[in-house]
Amino acid sequence: MDPATPTPITGDASPTPDPGDGRRPGYLYRQVAAHLAAHSDQVFKVGELTTAIAAPSTGAVFEALKKMAAAGYATHHTGPHRFQITQAGIDAAGAMPPPAPRAPRQGRRGAGRRQPAARPNGELYFPRKLAGATDLDVLRRLREQRIPVLLYGPPGTGKTALVEAAFPDLLTVTGTGDTVVEDFLGNFIPLPDGGFEFVYGPLVTAMREGRALLVDDATLIPPKVLAVLYPAMDGRRVITIPGYRNERVEADDGFYVIAGHNPGVHGAILTEALASRFDVHIEVTTDWDLARHLGVPSPAVEAAIALNADLAAGRVTWAPQLRELLGFARVRKTLGLPAAISNLAGRAPADDREQVLAALRQQFGTEITALTLGKQR
Template sequence: MARLLVDRPADTLTIGDMARGLGHSHGAVRNAALTLVRRGEADQLGTGQPQFRANGKTAAAAQTAVISPPGTHSPRAQAATARTTAPAANTVKPGGPIRRAGGQLYHPRELADLPDVEALNRLRDADVPVLLYGPPGTGKTSLVEAAFPDLLTVAGDGDTTVGDLIGEYTQDDAGAYVFQYGPLVTAMTEGRALLIDDATLISPKVLAALYPAMDGRRQIQVKAHKGETIQAKQGFYVVAGHNPGVHGAVLTEALASRFSVQIQVGTDYDLALALRIDARVVRIARNLAHQVELGELGWAPQLRELLSYQKTEAVLGTAAALANLVGIAPIEDRDAVATAVSKIAGVKSVAPLTLGRQLSAATASAARHPPVSTAPAHRGPSR
């Protein structure tokens, strides 16, 4: 990165310019550029779509790769440094999975002829907020976590308050009340990404506290804390999740207008097969999803449920896993799910996983300790 800037000292380069010149992903290039700026080894211009150029220290930086010691920067900077100095914790390789902060693997999908994580990073560079919508369990949160290692998350619901976003007074160990900043303020002051999950379950009056940070002002006023004004730093970015089928989820015009890009997220059933989930169960899910599309049904298993099926099958067996698949469906859809399971999986009848009769002590002991054969060992022919 530094060498590229040094070779073009008269130019101001965007993330896209540098990504094309270096042949690396926008996400990796973006984080490397921000690392150089934080170290004073390059200059940044602009706050919307940032541009970068060489300064007096860039030539020295181009000579030797330097890894910042832990704690040098904010959590966002540390995440960015890890991305640019370690072998691809979340650098996108064609078809390759990305390891999320919690250790789980995310398998990128195509979006606008790009890997989805790459597309989200480009939108972040251009400060274009994104709303991801689709049924629960399709991977919306996983995608955002894979794209942004510096992510902060607000889990929205009907009880979410302005204090949950901005902060509120709490009592410390000495009994004094101190103001504890919320995730919105933290993301703004540290230039981090913020996911408002299930945003459409949050009261519109609460969400209104977020809007000044997303528009041209890029600031909010913390009325509860002396009317303090918080200004967003470069890198602050908001993405939201919306589950249209969830009771109480309402996408208001005010909220929708704040997100210039809205992306539908559904289950990738081909990925489910690649993850070695029982092909019959994937076929059941496809069949039910088609009925949902036709308006004949309200629920179909998504990737989350298919992964849970796989784990349940490994522990309790196929029959119990199929019964549980029926049991997790909404009551009004269970008969249709049971019919699909019976038809496609080839079982005569299936009902929700249910406790049976009480076991006797002897039966329970036998279940815990399977019998060992007492037949005499074969000693060969008698003489």
Template sequence: MAKILADHAGSMFTVTELAKMLGHSGGAVGNACDTLVCRGEAERAGSNPRMYRATSQTAAAAQATAVSAPGPSQPAPVPRSRPTPQPATAAPPPGGRPQPITRPNGQQYHPRALAQLPDVEALRRLREAGVAVLLYGPPGTGKTSLIEAAFPDLITVAGDGDTTVGDLIGEYTQDASGGYEFVYGPLVTAMQEGRALLLDDATLISPKVLAALYPAMDGRRQIQVKAHKGEAITATDGFYVIAGHNPGVHGAVLTEALASRFSVQIQVGSDYDLAASLKINRTAVRVARHLATGQQAGEVGWAPQLRELIAFQKIADVLGTEAAFANLVGVAPLEDRDVVAEIVTKALGRPVTALALGRQL
């Protein structure tokens, strides 16, 4: 694939075009393209459809791996007009540390180690192999950030106790003329387009609702849309389901039926070393580490995660460090607030209470 892109530098190709030229499935080709992008050996130039083109490092990647170039019977497609470029990923040095990956919201994700690979690449390999993954850990540890960085074609379902089968598969909706038309849900869209589907907070969704998803995840890779004349939907290559689970959230239940669908289950905790490298207040990071240790020992039920620490620094930049520490105490659950206040007080050497309004000015 790298050779095709390098041989047609400046041209852009869709996943479908590359799949036809290489004779592989669209899912495998899409994952390979994203891996090249992660390494800085290709550039994603469009999102609908996904399009890719060569970078300055693509030719070197092509030389390192023997790849069959398109023959005379497989002429290269006519280059497309150039769309607005997507946020680029910084190219890593060959064999060097993986560079941050820009997520759809513009924020950067810093890859972490997983099975001696960058976590992003590990997830892409599992997708290519058709192995479903469940990420579990406290809110704010970066589960969703990792998944967004790994799969640019991601569709997300925010699960809760009110999620219905219609929210997954689709339902009839009134159109502009006053009639009704069936609008496919995210599950059907992901199946038809060969995209990744994230069930965020999957364990908050009713087991009866999740049961509608299971046939798409097993060998059948097919579901029946009973509400739409019993239509059968078969998953296209590339379709993949990944889920997030927050064990400490009230109502989150990992049933045996759900757990059995996810062969790989990965614990995700906060990367406090990353927090320090992001220039977050060192005392705040030290407090978070202390609370995390106490949480593991069962001494406290809450510890600030990376999300809270990033918010801490933003608050400190706007309102000052004192207010940020006071807010850190205030965002702790009520049952843990006294312990958090005591630890923050010891760290700062002065009393700290929850952020609150003072007297009238």
């Protein structure tokens, strides 16, 4: 494979182990701890410490610092990430912290299941297997190594939910055909006294605070607008704000860009310039077993599976994904099964509705029409 070609990840292939540097385990941790102890009055950014000890990986240094902070050997400040050794860390003299206690073994029923992660809206995200780990683990590891990811798949499969669960510090730009550069960089807003104040946009905030930035529906954004991202994503990690004194903005440690793409959506264009900026492309599909686990009736799931097969074959342009199935479960709980079935049929585009109705009739065995107001009682 051409090394410039993005690496697609769709299955559960095992990752290639790191080659290592030939040093014994814990070498980098002790090096980090020793430098902090020798400069106990200083607060270090991750990049500063990486340069000071000539470490090969900022991500590895960050992991060592987080271990120290978790053990109480260092203080951890965010926005940006900064660390300073504590007295406990000095007393430990570079010794590795004791391992965290292992969680109790689960019974056979729960064996191998990962705990769900909370999203900002309070809903839970249930991790899925990816590359020998979970999707949450993989995204976090890629962020540590500054490897940008493009998530692609039909709307409603959980791309945004995955990113929100993986990165609690997330900022988001939701793309449309009307998105402009100012939506990334910021703009002047009027003040009550008649003046104006410049308010920085999410790209600037994410860079300065070392936060993750999701560009959702990125392929709906005009290519000329998306170009504002590229200097922030490459080795420069620097942008300027033309509309505000050409101010220079440098990316702090932790800054990370991830994007979402819905193939087949009208107006979505995945340009070569955009695709090449993301080293890893991950397909996100609906987890049918999870839908059942979350209370979606099996006939609805089976109908969705059949319709997705038609979607893949080009026979329809729409099929229910996890979002629609979870909506089905909520409507069923509130209004009953017949209303939920009719509502799901009504969510289909007019051109595909007959095929959707046929799939639902086959699974539920009843006459179905879209949810429609009837006569007055």
